[in-house]
Amino acid sequence: MSKVKEKQLRRRSEIIEAVIPLIGSVPFEQLSVNEICSAAGISVGSFYHYFEKKSDLLVGLLALIDEYLEENVYPALREGEVLPRLRAFAQEWAIYVENHSLERSKLISSVEPSNTDLSGQKRSCVIFLEGIFGQGQREGLITDSYSPHELTELYLLALRGITTDWSRNNGRYNIREKMARYMDIWLRGISL
Secondary structure, three states, X not given: OOHHXXXXXXXXXXXXXXXXXXXXXXXXXXXXXXXXXXXXXXXXXXXXXXXXXXXXXXXXXXXXXXXXXXXXXXXXXXXXXXXXXXXXXXXXXXXXXHHOOHHHHHHHHOOOOOOEOOOOOEOHHHHHHHHHHHHHHHOOOOOOOOOHHHHXXXXXXXXXXXXXXXXXXXXXXXXXXXXXXXXXXXXXXXXX
């Protein structure tokens, strides 16, 4: 990745991070671009340099999750048995959600699910998970007839569902425990 691209990604992340505290007091839909720019310390022109529209901030939040997963999760889960890797991925997702504030979780829960990033490329977590599901099918561990892409979409939907429920309940339960339990049920369903 070029230094210019790295700088642009870093600046996008900084702008997104500046918006998160605002969400506690103003719903995202009601935030104006001017308020976002004020919080981030940028001009409106700069905002539109980094994002085509306000809702792209939400897609950018997904990129922050992808960056975390790339740095902290994928290296440990590149090898090994399929089902334990999928369970571990779900636990790491829950840890990320738990450690990055309820406000961020609520905001992420409001994002329309997307399998592509701001540049239109397939998100790294989709590529990573499709690889695991494909391996599981080739090894006969996943007996479901859905494609690896469809299984990835269903899996991410389950992760987001638990995340949304946890955030709507204001974090009143242990998301790691619920994630482990529900993902165990889900994974048993595709490996019978």
